[in-house]
Amino acid sequence: MSDPDLNLLPALDALLREGSVTGAARRLGLSASAMSRTLARLRQATGDPLLVRAGRGMVATPRALELRAQVQVLTHGARQVLSPQVAVLDPARLERAFSLRANAGFLDRFAPALVTALRAEAPGLQLRFQAKPLKSADPLRDGACDLEVGTPADPASEAPELRRKLLFRDHFLAAIRAGHPLRAHPGDAAAFAACDHVVAARRGGGRGPVDTALEQLGLARRIAVVVLGFPEALRIAAASDLVALVPASMMAGQGAALEALALPVETPPLSVWLMWHPRLQEDPGHRWLRGAVVRICHEMAAKTARPRG
Template identity: 35%
Template sequence: MQTMHAMNDLRRIDLNLLVILDALLSEQHVTRAAERLHLSQPAVSHALARLRDLLGDPLLVRQGGGLVPTARAQELATPLADALAQVQSLLAPNRFDPTSAKRTFRLAMSDYGAALLLPGLVRRLREFAPGIDLQIIHASREGMVDGVLSGELDLAAGVFPDLPGELRSTPLFEEHYACLVDRASLPEGGVLDLPTYLARPHVLLEMRGSGTPEIERALTAIRERRHVAISLPHWGIAPQLIEGTDLILTVSSQGLLNIDTQRLLVVPPPFHIASFGFVLAWHKRRGGDGALQWLIEQVEGVLAKRVG
């Protein structure tokens, strides 16, 4: 009897409404959700009205210039994303054909990760999977993890020392730190010693909720501190601040491979900083998504070729 009731309930529900609800909860904006789904804004607004009536809850309420999910909507977000992922996996063809596939993936990474990954990945996609589109999201480590957990993100590339149990990951490469200095600012021989490192000002790359705790932990271990003269969230501009100054930039070594070595010098830190793994993370519920698994393989291939 319960099964019959459940079947009758399902017949009353247009499953497309759940896809629209998932997009609305992710975007928290009717227009952006409509663009993501390739629907008109009135169609999404009408669907939201039907969802409110069906679930007996406002789901999204206006606040400022956007929509904020209600407590009920927040409760629904994760199980809804899980359910849609399972349905997609169930209905997906056994074999993924990249040459004919039409799909948009949302990837999170820093501009450091983007510089390493995107040029090679985009070339692969244009050659082998021209129907695959990418949306790149810039977020802190915590923001990336939260996005993958909620289903808003498909993949996150970065440094994640403690991933939640719901997430899966694959190591892309092992990374270590290096220091970038103006060549003329060091004595002949180009050796950066610890007294010089501590005496000079530093550039810190830091996003809100992120930063480089590995460096600070290493300094704390030797009971030392550094003076940060400039803190900024953008990787790309940081090396340009070093030339002609006494500043020191301590960063992941892979980001310094294309530095102009006529004026700038890459040297080892004068104290031990633990190496770390750069990984690609996704939700375990996406294990049956052949398209996503194919994309993961492409990312692995790009970085294996570059870093190997």
């Protein structure tokens, strides 16, 4: 037995609503002859005349009357399935879990504020933060996470199908303990390079744009310690004479133990992006969440203090 032609459902709905071939043709924008041919196909498919002549008009058969309500429900449901989702989401009624993948520096700086702000709007929300031991687009592609925070250097940023939204622009600065000798030499590239440094680098090494800029001046810094994340680098800088190279956003709320100095060389700005897979683009809950994350991060980044020196 062959599958039924579901394209006949709208025509059957129109015929049963109008009770005439002419009226159904007008409703669907077809010619009367085309609708007559469609009625013939419907009669063959259902095994019932559906509409029969009664004087100058037509009347529905008992089978047609029996089908009328069911056909209306089916066609209405099909239109809903094949139409854009326009429902307005109420975050206060959202009961759903989402996962956000980011590095330790972002989580240390933004996770507490994100949790507080998001739960104030959506108390039923469950937010699962995931560590980012490796840079890869696979967790977004296979659904292991719903959102990812990254930079243009991340492989996820280069995946052509992923959607992205700028969270904020950042810049690197030098974090030093209060009273550090470098505080007496602001803007002095030689004094900066002469210090021992602690850097965050998951793959080791720790060289970056600041080293390239120093080399153009004939200088090189000594990397004494390499750690996995910026939070560790800041803790070490606060307890030693090592200088930590960190994003400016990481300095907010560090307290009096640390000071921030502008770098003595120019380095490219740092763009931080929110990324997601296009299958979630039109999902109401996901659309609300990513909009809220962008808004909260924008607000927090705008409050980041500029370094001295």
